[in-house]
Amino acid sequence: MKKKLIAALVGNPNVGKTAIMNMLAGTKAKVGNWPGVTVERKEGKYSFRGFEITLIDLPGIYSLTSYTIEERVTRNFLLNEQYDAVVNVIDATLLGRNLYLTLELLEMGVKPILALNKIDDIKKFSINFDKLSAIFNLPVISVSAYRNTGFSELSEKIIEVGLNGINGEVFRPTYSDLLEAAISEISMIINEDEQFKKNIRWFAIKLLEGDPEITEMAKQSKVSETLSKALSRIKTEFYERKGEELSSAIPKERFLMASRIARIVIETDYSFEEKEDFRDKVDRIITTPVTGIPIFFAIMAAVFKLTFTFSSPFVKLIGHIFGETLPTMVQSLPLPETLESLINNGVLAGVGSVLSFLPILFVLYILLSILEDTGYMARAAALWDNFMRHFGLSGSSVIPLILGFGCNVPAIYATRAMRSPVHKLITMMIIPWMSCSARLAVYSVFIAAFFQNNRTLIVLSLYTIGIVMGLIFAKIVSLFLVDEGEGEFFIELPSYKFPSLKVVFNQTIIEVKDFLSKAGTIILLASLIIWALASFPAGVRYAGEHSIAGMAGKWLLPLFKPLGINDWKPVVALLFGAVAKEIVVGTMGTLYGNAEMLPTILKTTFTPASAFAYIVFVLLYIPCIATISAIYQESGSKKWVTFIAVVELAVAWITAFAFYHGIKLFAG
Numbered sequence: 001m002k003k004k005l006i007a008a009l010v011g012n013p014n015v016g017k018t019a020i021m022n023m024l025a026g027t028k029a030k031v032g033n034w035p036g037v038t039v040e041r042k043e044g045k046y047s048f049r050g051f052e053i054t055l056i057d058l059p060g061i062y063s064l065t066s067y068t069i070e071e072r073v074t075r076n077f078l079l080n081e082q083y084d085a086v087v088n089v090i091d092a093t094l095l096g097r098n099l100y101l102t103l104e105l106l107e108m109g110v111k112p113i114l115a116l117n118k119i120d121d122i123k124k125f126s127i128n129f130d131k132l133s134a135i136f137n138l139p140v141i142s143v144s145a146y147r148n149t150g151f152s153e154l155s156e157k158i159i160e161v162g163l164n165g166i167n168g169e170v171f172r173p174t175y176s177d178l179l180e181a182a183i184s185e186i187s188m189i190i191n192e193d194e195q196f197k198k199n200i201r202w203f204a205i206k207l208l209e210g211d212p213e214i215t216e217m218a219k220q221s222k223v224s225e226t227l228s229k230a231l232s233r234i235k236t237e238f239y240e241r242k243g244e245e246l247s248s249a250i251p252k253e254r255f256l257m258a259s260r261i262a263r264i265v266i267e268t269d270y271s272f273e274e275k276e277d278f279r280d281k282v283d284r285i286i287t288t289p290v291t292g293i294p295i296f297f298a299i300m301a302a303v304f305k306l307t308f309t310f311s312s313p314f315v316k317l318i319g320h321i322f323g324e325t326l327p328t329m330v331q332s333l334p335l336p337e338t339l340e341s342l343i344n345n346g347v348l349a350g351v352g353s354v355l356s357f358l359p360i361l362f363v364l365y366i367l368l369s370i371l372e373d374t375g376y377m378a379r380a381a382a383l384w385d386n387f388m389r390h391f392g393l394s395g396s397s398v399i400p401l402i403l404g405f406g407c408n409v410p411a412i413y414a415t416r417a418m419r420s421p422v423h424k425l426i427t428m429m430i431i432p433w434m435s436c437s438a439r440l441a442v443y444s445v446f447i448a449a450f451f452q453n454n455r456t457l458i459v460l461s462l463y464t465i466g467i468v469m470g471l472i473f474a475k476i477v478s479l480f481l482v483d484e485g486e487g488e489f490f491i492e493l494p495s496y497k498f499p500s501l502k503v504v505f506n507q508t509i510i511e512v513k514d515f516l517s518k519a520g521t522i523i524l525l526a527s528l529i530i531w532a533l534a535s536f537p538a539g540v541r542y543a544g545e546h547s548i549a550g551m552a553g554k555w556l557l558p559l560f561k562p563l564g565i566n567d568w569k570p571v572v573a574l575l576f577g578a579v580a581k582e583i584v585v586g587t588m589g590t591l592y593g594n595a596e597m598l599p600t601i602l603k604t605t606f607t608p609a610s611a612f613a614y615i616v617f618v619l620l621y622i623p624c625i626a627t628i629s630a631i632y633q634e635s636g637s638k639k640w641v642t643f644i645a646v647v648e649l650a651v652a653w654i655t656a657f658a659f660y661h662g663i664k665l666f667a668g
Contacts, residue, residue, distance in 0.1 A: 005162040006054045011089035013060030016117040019145035021055045022506040048155040064104040084162035088112035092119045096262035103173045111166040114140045125266045132265045136171045146500045193221045210247040292383045307364045314359035322352025346531035364410045365508040373499030391471045392478020397427040404434030412630035422481045430470035432623035438581040449599035450611045564610025613660035620652035
């Protein structure tokens with residue numbers, strides 16, 4: 001029986017925690033959400049020296065003050081959960097900034113193993129590991145996810161610390177006399193309440209910093225009145241003597257402390273005013289709007305091109321197997337008609353729909369992981385941040401939105417990299433309005449019927465409508481959703497490096513498995529429901545006017561007559577479009593009885609105005625089931641999924657109505 005240990009990985013964003021976990025746990029890692037919140041939870045297991053070690057990759061944070069969901073998740077885990085060791089992953093190229101979090105861990109009473117990553121990226125100075133270990137009295141290990149070094153030593157240390165702890169007194173951060181006096185006074189007051197006795201000094205510091213969660217906790221304390229008066233007096237006296245807020249003085253001194261320790265262990269003189277190096281020159285080009293934006297679009301165009309070029313043969317193969325080969329085999333079997341329809345139109349259609357996304361997701365995740373590992377993604381977010389802020393978004397929203405033009409599903413999953421929960425939620429809301437490639441099948445049929453002479457203008461106008469509606473909606477929603485911890489945009493620009501193919505591949509496998517296990521089941525279930533609606537009552541023509549779907553189309557038709565639609569068949573096609581947008585065309589071909597002549601048939605059903613209104617509705621109404629599933633998976637909330645579906649249906653109808661009557665008025 002293996003002995004089991006749990007180790008938590010803690011560190012700033014982009015320090016390489018996930019890469020380290022993937023190198024150790026490989027494809028055994030799993031992804032989910034922390035209970036009650038949408039922040040991603042990553043966990044992996046691996047065996048070493050007869051031990052089963054579980055790694056918990058805690059959300060990347062800069063501080064242990066509870067302003068953001070990520071900070072609250074990490075802090076609550078460290079305070080309340082069971083674990084045997086904590087590994088503080090540190091970006092060695094940004095030692096001073098990263099040691100700020102190390103000092104906060106020590107204040108909390110956590111004694112971490114210090115894992116210095118990205119040592120290979122240091123060019124202008126060296127770090128004395130022995131000095132760093134002696135100052136903190138903590139183990140210090142050098143690791144490299146890129147070169148796959150240091151992981152045996154790290155695993156050995158996790159086992160050692162997990163079994164025996166860290167012996168001796170560790171470094172205790174101390175502040176100026178005035179702050180220490182304030183900490184002592186508050187400590188004496190809260191010592192009267194049992195809930196603070198687990199770590200009195202840490203609670204006192206957080207109260208002086210004005211930590212929202214600890215402050216609220218103190219209000220329920222039996223010493224709340226005494227504590228409130230003391231805090232008010234101390235803050236006033238401190239401001240009168242120092243001319244600055246107490247809440248900002250503690251972080252300031254902690255940062256200076258971290259910087260001072262970094263200077264002690266950095267052994268070569270390093271000046272930020274040295275001659276501009278390669279990274280500086282490249283950054284000056286790709287983060288400046290004039291040159292950076294064209295480069296960004298060129299890179300994203302290459303990502304799109306490579307994604308669909310490499311995945312297309314596999315998508316076609318899956319489509320052929322599940323759309324032709326297997327259905328033909330099923331038809332050759334002596335099966336009842338209903339069972340045959342269930343297998344072909346329900347099970348195989350659902351499974352094929354799920355599997356058709358895998359090649360796209362696989363290639364896209366590999367390309368995005370490469371961009372992330374090289375250091376470009378952080379720079380792309382910084383490039384776009386100022387523009388996106390005008391619409392209640394951030395720079396990190398740009399890449400998911402652009403990916404949405406290829407396929408909304410991977411675009412939703414790409415929001416996982418976003419730090420702000422509010423920006424992530426708003427971005428997910430508007431991604432479905434980025435016109436995915438599947439909608440082009442619908443546009444092309446209507447363009448062939450009505451807009452042959454203005455093909456480019458029509459397609460361009462549809463893409464523009466989606467973008468404009470998305471940005472307007474994002475701005476409106478941002479006025480009501482407030483992100484408490486989101487201040488000025490801050491992101492580290494990591495050093496450039498060649499990506500580790502093993503890390504990239506492992507991360508891709510984990511993400512694809514996650515899609516299959518969660519989104520895949522929902523898509524299959526929804527496909528079976530659609531089949532049932534099209535097949536019953538028993539004996540009706542599949543998706544015919546007497547089926548439940550056909551009757552629903554007739555029932556809903558009055559809602560679409562104001563858009564110029566007077567036939568129930570296009571309405572039923574919209575219902576089936578919930579599975580996948582390209583099915584809209586196939587459904588109309590089936591219902592009208594001649595898919596090849598569909599553009600000609602549509603001329604008898606639509607006018608140019610109603611045709612344009614219809615494709616605008618297709619652009620803006622609810623996304624496909626796979627996208628809805630992804631939104632639910634990433635938001636963890638049925639409430640938000642329902643809200644998005646209702647709002648997008650309403651916006652689609654209003655916008656289509658406006659264009660229909662506007663075109664009629666203009667043309668008439």
